Amino acid sequence: MKDINIEDFKIDTPVLLKNIKTKVDLEASEKKVEKKLEKVRRKLGELQDTMYAHGKYSVLVCFQGMDTAGKDSLIREVFKDFNVRGIVAHSFKSPTELELKHDYLWRHYVCLPARGKFGIFNRTHYENVLVTRVHPEYILSENIPSINDVSDVNDAFWDRRFNEILNFEKHIADNGTIIFKFFLNLSKNEQRDRLLRRLDKPNKNWKFSAGDLKERELWDNYQACYEDAINRTSKPHAPWFNIPADDKPTARLLVAEILYKTLKEYTDIKEPELDDKTKENLEHYKAELRNE
Template identity: 50%
Template structure:
């Protein structure tokens, strides 16, 4: 497998992101299907080992956020990359349309309730970023969010939401949560091909709806919203990675490598055993050895 430099996909803090300058398809990072499988397996196995120490240390938490257009492969990436993770240490949430109860709170409330505990990995399949993406493309949604009119009339709703998001992520980082954000960058043509496959394959029919096709009409608006969002909210402490998504195998290898780099950088270890605990363990050994 070719080397992966995760910095190639980073949206740097302060950068004005222009998605048309970012490729949705790069040369394969693998020589063959077997080479791909071997590389991904190695990533998954190392991540599993690192997660065991991470879980035992019970100090940091990690939040992975996945955003993308429909059919970009979010579910597939999560399933393949996180396949070796102990389910006890991983929590996956998929955020759909807010419920009536959720609309009675601020836009960050429902995701805040799902943040990972120390020692655990939280995965957000879509997230609070929907509030500056789909809501920006369809601003009529704001009218159903029970926000006072005087707060909507200033023309700076999105800037305020970016600021709230950055403040939240700064707070989480300061309290031990490491945040990695992935935008799976899919081309419009590839989305069309994947939608057609969903229609042609009976076992995929359940994954496509008329609303998916309707949203394609807003593609340019979504790209503009993503550019503004990525530019405003990619920071050193909570970076966005723009991952080419037209080749699912490449996508999985890139995402798994970025996650690995994050875990390798964490200062975690198994809890130290005190002298008193060592004595207790020796006593337990003695009991077991004489238990016939």
């Protein structure tokens, strides 16, 4: 199998989405890719246990992508070997009535992972510069004092919102959150095929909505917004990774490898050592238990 260099997928210079891959060949069968994923996710699970005990870093894993990009199944397969006490997943859909009574970042702040834990954002705070940018009329429901009409949602508004997101990420990174942002880069043809499969398979029909086709008509608008968001916000402390998503097993392995290889670079993440008194009395404690 071809070795995975995570730097090949990190976005550290401006990109044109039309020029980056939606599929990558690892020169391995699907079965071999899945076997490799099993090994990596086990190691990730062990590393998560250590991070939980260490208790100084949290990890925020963000997933963005067009409908059918495979976010749900990727999360299920990559994090399958995690201890449930050390991971929490949140799926951000349309804001609730309560969420709309707060600023748009509030619902993301309250879902951030505690130290020692992984937090998964399935759709993220970037929905606030993606969906709302394609549909600026949605901003009116946020009831922002300075926004009275769609015409008020102008370039200055988006510049301010991007700066707020950058400040949000810098703040949590400075306070011990390791941030990963994954763009599941799906081709338009593959999305069509996946939507057709949802319609062809009765047990998948529930996933389909007529609104999916209306959003698909806005494909180019979404791609332009994704491109701008990624280029504005991929920073060393919160990088974006392009994950070619036309092949689901490969996409899952890429995410797992990027997570594991990056986190292994944190050499300070170790299980805490026992205090000297406990160390000195280990044999005594063992004897006490054996002699019960």
